[in-house]
Amino acid sequence: MSSPCCPKQRCPSEVEGRCRPSIASSVRLPLFVVPAQDFVDGTGPGLLAALVLALIAAALLYSTKRQEQKNFVLARAPRLPIRVLAEHDDAWIAGVVERDQPLYCPWFRTPCVYFSYRLERLVTRVVRDSKGRTRTVTSWETEHSESDVCDFLVVDDGSAIEVDASRASFEHLPGTGYDYAGLSRRHVATMLPVGIGVHLLGVKLEDGRFGPLGAVPLIVTTTTSDDYLRRGDRTEGVLRWFGLFLTLLAFVIAFSMIGASTWQAPHWELGLPIGLLGWSPIWLWSTYNRFVRQAQATAAAWRQIDVDLDVRYQLVPKLVEVARAYATHESELLESLARMRNEAQTSVDAAIREERIRSRAVRRLLAVAESHPDLQANTTFSRLHDGLWALEEKIAASRSFYDNTALEWNRLVESFPSSLVARLFGFERKAFFGAMDSERAATRVVLASGAPPRDSLR
Numbered sequence: 293m294s295s296p297c298c299p300k301q302r303c304p305s306e307v308e309g310r311c312r313p314s315i316a317s318s319v320r321l322p323l324f325v326v327p328a329q330d331f332v333d334g335t336g337p338g339l340l341a342a343l344v345l346a347l348i349a350a351a352l353l354y355s356t357k358r359q360e361q362k363n364f365v366l367a368r369a370p371r372l373p374i375r376v377l378a379e380h381d382d383a384w385i386a387g388v389v390e391r392d393q394p395l396y397c398p399w400f401r402t403p404c405v406y407f408s409y410r411l412e413r414l415v416t417r418v419v420r421d422s423k424g425r426t427r428t429v430t431s432w433e434t435e436h437s438e439s440d441v442c443d444f445l446v447v448d449d450g451s452a453i454e455v456d457a458s459r460a461s462f463e464h465l466p467g468t469g470y471d472y473a474g475l476s477r478r479h480v481a482t483m484l485p486v487g488i489g490v491h492l493l494g495v496k497l498e499d500g501r502f503g504p505l506g507a508v509p510l511i512v513t514t515t516t517s518d519d520y521l522r523r524g525d526r527t528e529g530v531l532r533w534f535g536l537f538l539t540l541l542a543f544v545i546a547f548s549m550i551g552a553s554t555w556q557a558p559h560w561e562l563g564l565p566i567g568l569l570g571w572s573p574i575w576l577w578s579t580y581n582r583f584v585r586q587a588q589a590t591a592a593a594w595r596q597i598d599v600d601l602d603v604r605y606q607l608v609p610k611l612v613e614v615a616r617a618y619a620t621h622e623s624e625l626l627e628s629l630a631r632m633r634n635e636a637q638t639s640v641d642a643a644i645r646e647e648r649i650r651s652r653a654v655r656r657l658l659a660v661a662e663s664h665p666d667l668q669a670n671t672t673f674s675r676l677h678d679g680l681w682a683l684e685e686k687i688a689a690s691r692s693f694y695d696n697t698a699l700e701w702n703r704l705v706e707s708f709p710s711s712l713v714a715r716l717f718g719f720e721r722k723a724f725f726g727a728m729d730s731e732r733a734a735t736r737v738v739l740a741s742g743a744p745p746r747d748s749l750r
Contacts, residue, residue: 334553334554334555335549335552335553335554335555336555337555338545338546338548338549338552338555338558339546339549339555341545342542342543342545342546342549343542345538345539345541345542345545346538346539346542348538349534349535349536349537349538349539349542350535352531352532352534352535352538353531353532353535353536353539353578355531355535356528356531356532356535359524359527359528359531360528360585362524363521363524363525363528364589364592365507365508365509366493366511366520366521366524367521367693367696368382368592368593368596368689368690368693369382369383369384369493369508369689370383370384370685370686370688370689370690371383371384371385371386371517371685371689372384372385372682372685372686373385373448373449373451374387374446374447374448374449374451374452374453375448375449375450375451375678376678376679376681376682376685377453377496377502377682378496378679378682379496379497379498380495380496380497380498380505381495381496381686382493382494382495382505382508383493383494383495383496384491384492384493384517385446385448385453385491385492385494385502386446386448386489386490386491386492386517387446387447387448387452387489387490388446388447388448388487388488388489388490389405389444389445389446389484389485389486389487389488389489389490390444390445390446390447390452390486390487391403391405391442391444391445391486394442394444394486395407395440395441395442397409397468397481397483398438398479398481399411399471399479399481400468400471400479400481400483402468402483402485403485403486404483404484404485404486405441405442405443405444405457405484405486406439406440406441406442406457406460406462406465406483406484406512407438407439407440407481407482407483407484408437408438408439408481408482408483409437409438409439409479409480409481410434410436410437410479410480410481411434411435411436411437411477411478411479412432412433412434412435412477412478412479412480413432413433413434413435413476413477414430414431414432414475414476414477415430415431415432415433416428416429416430417429417430417431432478435477441457441458441460441462442457443455443456443457443458443501444457444486446490446492446502453496453500453501453502454500454501454502455492455494455501455502455503455510455512456497456501456502456503456504456510457512459503459504459510460492460494460503460504460510460511460512461509461510461511461512462482462484462512462513463511463512463513463520464513464514464515464520465482465483465484465512465513465514466482466483466485466488466514467480467481467482468480468481468482468483484512484514488514489514490512490513490514491512491513491514491515491516491517491520492510492511492512492513493508493509493510493511493517494508494509494510494511495508495510532578536574536575536578539571539574540567540568540571543566543567543568543570543571544560544563544564544567544568544571545558545563545567546563546567547562547563547566547567547570548560548562548563548564548567549563550562550563550566576713579704579709579710579713580713580717582704582710583701583704583710583713583714583717583719586697586700586701586704587701589697590694590697590698590701590722593690593693593694593697593698594694596690596693596694597647597687597690597691597694600683600686600687600690601647601687603683604654604680604683604684604687607676607679607680607683608654608680610676611673611676611677611680644723644724644725647691647725651684651687654680654684691725694724694725695724695725698722698723698724699724701719701721701722702721702722702724704719705719705720705721706721
């Protein structure tokens with residue numbers, strides 16, 4: 293009997309008079325399955341590279357957003373001496389580390405409150421590559437690691453506060469360098485020694501300790517707060533630049549594969565213009581979001597100034613009443629301060645002008661105590677004075693933070709190519725307080741309460 297699928301031959305295997313179909317003839321690959329060799333020889337590697345670059349770019353842009361949020365929290369905190377911290381104040385403080393019973397870093401035996409120690413060993417291995425060739429590789433590997441932390445005091449001009457070190461992030465600490473023990477072992481550690489100067493960001497908690505709270509972390513570092521903030525700004529800029537660049541590169545590579553027979557012969561003349569066209573909405577979205585986040589930061593900074601001013605309007609009349617009996621020749625100043633109210637302004641420019649006038653008047657009040665020894669001995673005045681001095685420092689920090697956000701906004705509005713987005717959506721420049729060195733210098737006057745100058749915190 294002739295087989296229907298092989299008409300010229302008889303099927304070697306017959307079942308009920310029909311030819312048994314071969315396995316190969318019964319298997320049908322799905323249309324979307326591409327043989328591995330075709331994928332490698334075609335444009336597959338190029339498309340895969342574009343996908344990997346796109347994923348890396350997305351991770352970098354997400355990290356940029358996280359870093360931007362962190363920088364906002366760090367920049368808005370004022371620099372305050374320990375003695376004027378109030379409950380739930382978030383601030384940068386500075387001082388010297390103290391601990392009666394410190395830790396001791398292994399091997400180095402240095403008294404400290406935090407250490408991270410490693411013992412490394414020199415290891416030699418023989419490895420074989422993909423072609424079967426062998427080579428000797430020598431590297432340092434960790435044989436033992438150990439870290440520990442304990443709570444400690446930060447002392448600043450006679451005032452001290454306990455730090456909740458178990459929840460702290462220790463950054464940019466001094467290292468010991470490598471200490472070799474023979475030719476095959478070495479010791480290394482980073483630590484926070486007792487007696488070293490340190491800068492911290494955190495919140496004064498209800499129990500009187502300094503620690504993290506909400507979105508405000510506890511950061512311990514030996515660099516100044518200004519240097520720390522500059523590092524954060526640089527990190528944010530680098531992450532954003534590489535994120536957008538890798539996004540553009542992914543688009544260009546992906547579109548250059550269109551019509552190409554192999555990934556080794558891409559059509560760059562096609563991929564570059566189409567890639568730029570496809571990348572433009574991503575850049576527009578990213579730049580617009582930068583404007584939105586900067587506007588939110590500026591509004592938050594302005595709200596913080598309002599909050600501080602509300603506290604000032606409640607505190608100043610109390611201080612004026614105490615000072616009135618001692619400083620009669622300052623009656624004009626005291627009357628103007630007593631009438632101080634948070635009057636509604638029609639514009640930000642008007643509000644800024646009014647705040648400049650009020651700030652000068654308050655600083656004159658703070659300087660009154662220098663010429664009145666009786667005021668210095670008044671405990672009520674001293675307590676209110678300390679509170680107002682700390683509040684003025686917070687207001688100065690809030691104004692500085694607002695200026696920084698407004699200046700960054702203005703830079704985006706004026707600089708190319710972000711100015712294109714500003715014109716497209718009608719974004720305009722924002723007013724700012726500007727540097728008032730004479731006013732800020734008045735804050736640094738050491739009054740009878742012993743308030744330290746701000747420069748001592750830097």
